[in-house]
Amino acid sequence: MPWLVQNIQEVVNVPLSLDTTNHEAIEAGLKVHRGKAIINSTSAARSRIEKMFPLAAKYNADIIGLALGGRGMPKDTDERCMLAMEVMAGAAEFGVAPENIFLDPIVLTVNGMQEHAIPILESIEMFCGLNDPPMKTTVGLSNISNTCPEENRSILNRVYLAMAMQRGLYSAIMDPMDTRMMDIMRKAEAMGDNIVLEDILNDDELKTVEVFKGNILYCHSYLET
Numbered sequence: 222m223p224w225l226v227q228n229i230q231e232v233v234n235v236p237l238s239l240d241t242t243n244h245e246a247i248e249a250g251l252k253v254h255r256g257k258a259i260i261n262s263t264s265a266a267r268s269r270i271e272k273m274f275p276l277a278a279k280y281n282a283d284i285i286g287l288a289l290g291g292r293g294m295p296k297d298t299d300e301r302c303m304l305a306m307e308v309m310a311g312a313a314e315f316g317v318a319p320e321n322i323f324l325d326p327i328v329l330t331v332n333g334m335q336e337h338a339i340p341i342l343e344s345i346e347m348f349c350g351l352n353d354p355p356m357k358t359t360v361g362l363s364n365i366s367n368t369c370p371e372e373n374r375s376i377l378n379r380v381y382l383a384m385a386m387q388r389g390l391y392s393a394i395m396d397p398m399d400t401r402m403m404d405i406m407r408k409a410e411a412m413g414d415n416i417v418l419e420d421i422l423n424d425d426e427l428k429t430v431e432v433f434k435g436n437i438l439y440c441h442s443y444l445e446t
Contacts, residue, residue, distance in 0.1 A: 222250040230255055236283070238394075244272040251280040258282045262325065263311075264289040265304040270311035278316040285323045285359055286312070288344065294327065301326050301344040305351060323357045323392065324348040328364040331377060331432065331439050338365070338381070338433040346388040357391040370441050379405050380422065380429040387416045 226237060238259040239250040251258055262285035263273035277284040286308035288301040295301045305324045312322055326344035329337045341360075349355040366377035379402035382393060386409045397403060408421040418430055425444055431437045440446075 222246045223253045226250045226254050238285075244276060247273070248276055248280075251276060251282060254280075259323070260284040262287050263308065265307035265311070266291050267311075270308070270315070274311055274315035274317050277312075277321060281321070283321050283323060284312075284317065285325050288324065288326045294329070298340045298343045298347060301341075302347045302351075305344075305348050305356075309351065309356075319352050319356060320354075323359040324351075325359050325361070328360045328362065328381070330367040330369070331365055331381075332368045332441075335432070335435060335439045339435065342384055342388045342433075345385055345390050349389040355389065355391075358389065359392040359394065360385060360390065362393045362395040373441060373444075375399055375402065376426060376429055376444075378402060380426050381433060382406060383409050383416065383418055383421065383426075384430065384433060386410075387418070 222239070226239070229237060236257055236259055237254060238261045239247050240261040241247060247260055258280065260273055260277055260282050263269045264287040266289070273284060276282065286305065288295055288304040290304050290307070295304055308324065309319065309322065312319065326341045326348065328341055331338055345358050348358050362378050362382055363374070365381045366374040369377060378395065379399065382395065382402060383405050385393070386406070395402065405421055409416045419427065422430065428437065428444065432439050432443060437443060
């Protein structure tokens with residue numbers, strides 16, 4: 222991990238997200254990281270809180286907090302919000318400031334889990350309201366298109382990003398080489414708190430909005446019907 226962090230920071234001047242469940246490897250990376258790093262991640266599970274939050278406090282690192290407990294994936298918006306509050310309580314216990322936390326509702330694939338798409342967006346909006354100033358949020362964006370055909374993945378990812386930004390999404394783990402997605406993101410950013418999807422999405426993308434809303438049943442050929 223130290224070798225990786227040091228080599229990457231020789232060529233990029235942005236914070237790195239250190240992604241492993243091995244807290245010793247996380248600390249090894251934090252020791253050599255220049256500037257403020259991001260720990261990816263902790264959850265609401267006590268064992269994770271006790272290992273990761275002390276590191277975030279010691280090295281003044283940002284940390285991603287997953288809305289995930291010890292009983293598997295949360296079933297609804299209320300459970301996600303409860304788990305987010307447990308993450309925030311753990312942060313307070315170990316001296317991690319709210320502004321150093323990114324809350325992640327855990328995006329699930331639209332393929333077979335379509336009914337979760339809107340509740341996850343609602344969770345993002347609720348997370349923002351848990352603190353003043355609003356909590357920072359993030360998502361693993363490509364999870365929404367996991368197990369979908371390659372030709373569907375980009376449109377699913379970029380449309381869900383726009384819908385999440387409507388709800389106040391602060392950041393995302395995403396593909397910066399997807400030029401259409403970056404174009405949509407910049408247009409949405411320019412709209413601030415008044416994102417109008419009809420003004421930034423094309424017809425196929427607006428049809429994809431209806432998929433996420435549950436008005437069209439997702440299948441791999443949904444754009445052809």
